[in-house]
Amino acid sequence: xxxxxxxxxxxxxxxxxxxxxxxxxxxLIFVILGLLFAVSAVWTDFSPGRVLEGVPRIGEYFDKLFSxxxxxxxxxxxxxxxxxxxxxxxEPQSIAYWFYRFNVYAALLWQTIQMAILATVLGYCAAFAxxxxxxxTLTANRGVVFVTRRMLELMRTIPQVVxxxxxxxxFGIGPLAGILAIAIHTAGSLGKxxxxxxxxxxxxxxxxxxxxxxSWLAQMRYGVVPQMLPxxxxxxxxxxxxxxxxxxxxxxxxxxxxxxxxxxxxGFNIYEEVxxxxxxxxxxxVAIDLLSERVRHRLIGALV
Amino acid sequence: MSASVAHLLPRPSxxxxxxxxxxxxxxxxxxxxxxxxxxxxxxxxxxxxxxVIVRLMIDWSRFAEWDxxxxxxxMVETVAMAFLGTFLAVIIALPLxxxxxxxxxxxxVFRFLTRRIFDGCRGLDQFIWALVxxxxVGLGPIAGILAIMVAETGxxxxxxxxxxxxxDTKQVDGIRSTGASRIAELRYGVVPQILPxxxxxxxxxxxxxxxxxxxxxxxxxxxxxxxxxxxIQIxxxxxxxxxxxxxxxxxxxxxxISRWLRLRLIGGPSRRS
Numbered sequence: 054x055x056x057x058x059x060x061x062x063x064x065x066x067x068x069x070x071x072x073x074x075x076x077x078x079x080x081l082i083f084v085i086l087g088l089l090f091a092v093s094a095v096w097t098d099f100s101p102g103r104v105l106e107g108v109p110r111i112g113e114y115f116d117k118l119f120s121x122x123x124x125x126x127x128x129x130x131x132x133x134x135x136x137x138x139x140x141x142x143x144e145p146q147s148i149a150y151w152f153y154r155f156n157v158y159a160a161l162l163w164q165t166i167q168m169a170i171l172a173t174v175l176g177y178c179a180a181f182a183x184x185x186x187x188x189x190t191l192t193a194n195r196g197v198v199f200v201t202r203r204m205l206e207l208m209r210t211i212p213q214v215v216x217x218x219x220x221x222x223x224f225g226i227g228p229l230a231g232i233l234a235i236a237i238h239t240a241g242s243l244g245k246x247x248x249x250x251x252x253x254x255x256x257x258x259x260x261x262x263x264x265x266x267x268s269w270l271a272q273m274r275y276g277v278v279p280q281m282l283p284x285x286x287x288x289x290x291x292x293x294x295x296x297x298x299x300x301x302x303x304x305x306x307x308x309x310x311x312x313x314x315x316x317x318x319x320g321f322n323i324y325e326e327v328x329x330x331x332x333x334x335x336x337x338x339v340a341i342d343l344l345s346e347r348v349r350h351r352l353i354g355a356l357v
Numbered sequence: 358m359s360a361s362v363a364h365l366l367p368r369p370s371x372x373x374x375x376x377x378x379x380x381x382x383x384x385x386x387x388x389x390x391x392x393x394x395x396x397x398x399x400x401x402x403x404x405x406x407x408x409v410i411v412r413l414m415i416d417w418s419r420f421a422e423w424d425x426x427x428x429x430x431x432m433v434e435t436v437a438m439a440f441l442g443t444f445l446a447v448i449i450a451l452p453l454x455x456x457x458x459x460x461x462x463x464x465x466v467f468r469f470l471t472r473r474i475f476d477g478c479r480g481l482d483q484f485i486w487a488l489v490x491x492x493x494v495g496l497g498p499i500a501g502i503l504a505i506m507v508a509e510t511g512x513x514x515x516x517x518x519x520x521x522x523x524x525d526t527k528q529v530d531g532i533r534s535t536g537a538s539r540i541a542e543l544r545y546g547v548v549p550q551i552l553p554x555x556x557x558x559x560x561x562x563x564x565x566x567x568x569x570x571x572x573x574x575x576x577x578x579x580x581x582x583x584x585x586x587x588x589i590q591i592x593x594x595x596x597x598x599x600x601x602x603x604x605x606x607x608x609x610x611x612x613x614i615s616r617w618l619r620l621r622l623i624g625g626p627s628r629r630s
Binding site: 086089090092093094096097098099103104107110111113114115118167168170171174207210211212214215218219220222223224225227228229232233298299301302305306309315316319322327331334335338339 | 388391392394395396397399400403404405406407409410433434436437438440441444476477480481482484485488489490492493494495497498499502503568569571572575576579585586589592597601604605608609
């Protein structure tokens with residue numbers, strides 16, 4: 054085949070045209086992205102200059118987070134040093150000195166986790182109750198499906214921190230407002246996931262129970278639930294991980310947990326405590342993620 | 358179940374039945390303890406007050422007096438923050454993700470360190486990052502953008518690294534066999550394979566970050582959250598409801614646009630939803 058071959062020329066022509074079309078399309082996408090970027094940057098006052106100006110201040114702040122000033126007159130020094138690492142609570146630059154309020158943090162972290170547990174359980178129950186009437190294949194009445202779905206949507210779209218902020222007024226400052234807010238959000242998102250699982254359920258067991266004269270409740274209980282339980286539990290655990298994160302921040306609006314303490318120390322600029330709490334939050338979040346991943350895999354293995 | 362077939366079913370042993378009951382009872386007792394611990398009875402005194410708030414929320418008779426221009430401006434600012442933060446996160450996460458992928462960087466130690474950095478960015482919530490950045494660079498949207506950027510970089514770099522690890526190596530081998538450079542291998546062998554994941558994740562991130570960005574203002578990091586918190590603090594419940602409705606409309610609009618774009622660009626359903 055040579056370049057004079059008409060078939061070859063046709064190929065070259067069509068290939069060239071396709072390539073140009075792709076190139077124009079890509080270019081267009083980049084131009085649109087660039088425009089959006091420019092508009093957003095102008096709107097938010099975001100400029101390289103302002104960011105560069107901020108960089109040293111960010112560095113300074115992070116530096117302060119990891120330094121201590123044992124007394125008013127002393128120079129700030131690094132929060133940890135090899136020579137003092139395992140010293141007592143009274144010895145600066147030791148782990149014990151850095152985390153000297155560890156018992157307070159530990160109690161608050163435990164409260165945070167318990168908030169997440171209660172919120173997940175409450176949300177899970179609500180989602181479980183709503184997931185069957187939100188599944189098109191299981192509920193014949195279109196109106197019921199529509200109303201349930203819109204309700205679930207509303208529950209999961211209102212940001213939970215906002216919800217907690219509002220709940221602090223009627224339910225008082227404290228964990229209860231946070232738990233309710235997280236539970237409502239959990240119910241909304243789990244309800245959606247559960248109803249999607251339900252729609253994929255094998256309908257033969259349901260028909261079998263219906264043919265034996267079982268009520269709608271019996272059809273769901275014996276026809277759908279046994280198929281879906283592993284999926285439900287696995288999503289529930291996944292949600293628990295997310296809720297642990299949420300409960301660490303929900304305290305900023307006065308709704309309990311470690312967040313309340315973090316807000317206080319950030320507000321009072323107690324730098325070394327800010328970093329200590331952040332490190333503990335990070336550790337607990339990662340630990341719970343790993344733990345729940347293990348349980349999830351075992352659960353799926355054991356039930357399927 | 359009729360008596361004639363009941364004996365055919367496998368019966369759990371007595372000890373398992375006892376164990377199940379004990380575990381079930383323990384879980385229930387713990388649940389009740391939690392309800393008691395967190396003063397669940399306050400819900401009964403709180404519900405009437407909540408009802409009062411809800412009644413105030415649905416009274417929109419003073420609609421014309423509200424500062425619509427300021428609210429809508431803040432809403433647009435929120436979306437712009439989410440877009441900028443995510444955009445920067447994608448730009449930073451893409452090169453980082455190559456460093457965290459097993460089939461690109463064989464060094465175990467190096468990969469371990471990069472992965473832990475991703476975990477560190479991701480483990481702290483955006484909200485906490487926002488607090489730190491507000492202290493560092495001052496009040497305003499820049500703190501919010503940086504918070505979104507840092508947290509999202511951790512998430513995206515991890516997902517992109519996983520996508521890179523799952524690619525088909527044949528395409529890379531083919532390009533290597535033509536004698537192409539290492540960069541060309543990545544550009545033509547790896548990037549086309551991860552592009553669909555990249556686009557769908559980036560779109561998904563913009564969606565979720567515009568939700569998240571609505572609350573960053575509560576700590577002064579720009580956007581609608583500040584307006585919302587002002588209105589909650591002065592008990593202007595009608596306007597609180599209005600702001601929430603604005604948020605819902607914006608989020609729904611962005612979801613729709615992003616779903617449409619995803620279908621247009623990669624022609625498949627979303628990966629995470």
